[in-house]
Amino acid sequence: MTARDLHLSLQAGAAVPCNLNWRIEDGYLRVCSWSEHGEACTFGLWGPGDLVIPSLIAVAPLQLLALSSARVEEAEPEPEEREAFLLAQSVQTATLLQLSRTRPAESRLFQLLLWIGERFGRVNSRGVSLSFDDMNLTHRHLAEISGLTRVTVTKAISHFRQQGYLRKEGPDELLLREALPQLQRPSRGAQT
Known part of the structure; x- marks a missing residue:
């Protein structure tokens, strides 16, 4: 792959x-x-x-936004990079679609945070660590990504913190995997 001369430094929210x-x-x-x-x-x-190849994403209108401040360079992908991007984009789209159908709302948000942590954070035996600040994961951004309201996201994150499912550890947040089964609704046939 050959890089071109175009480099951009972007502020959070800027369109690419x-x-x-x-x-x-x-x-x-x-x-x-x-x-x-x-x-x-x-x-x-x-x-x-x-590598992000917007022309291979069959959605209109399409926008590529800087979630956090970012630096990008124009690139000309090789054929195998195009194939790898298509596969990765398909997996992400399927994951986000599956998450959009998760109920209750707290489980959806928790699973989204786990997915983001596994993708961009650090995985350990207790869960995943990620930095909300580095990624600029505001409650509004999390609401838009998850399809929930900002108020629902704020309440859920407060609940995660109160229950000890989300803990501040240095500059990062630790999300405990063990909490996920407790956030699931009982099945319809379950006795209470």
Whole structure:
């Protein structure tokens, strides 16, 4: 792959041109679109080292946004990189679609945080650590990615903290995997 001369330094929220391919040097990008009612729909999250090829994402309108401050360089992908991107984008889209159907809302948000932590954070025996600050994961961003309201996200995160499922450890947040079964609703046939 040959890099071109175009390098961009972006602030959080800045749009990245979708007519070019980008290698992320630092920061995080979000691929999204909007419904006819103006609701955001996220199709993927990409981080340092990732190659993003907007022309291969069959969604219109499409927008590539800097989730955090980011540095990107224009790139010309090799055929195998195009295939790898298509596969990775398909997996992300399927994961986000599956998460959108998860109930209750707290479970959806918890599973989303686990997925983001496994993708961009550090995995250990207790759970995943990730930095909300480094990724600029505001409650509004989490609401848009998960399809929940900001108020629901804020309440759920407060509940996770109160229950000890989400703990501050230095600059990162530790999300405990053991909490997930407790957040699931009992099955319809379960006796109470």
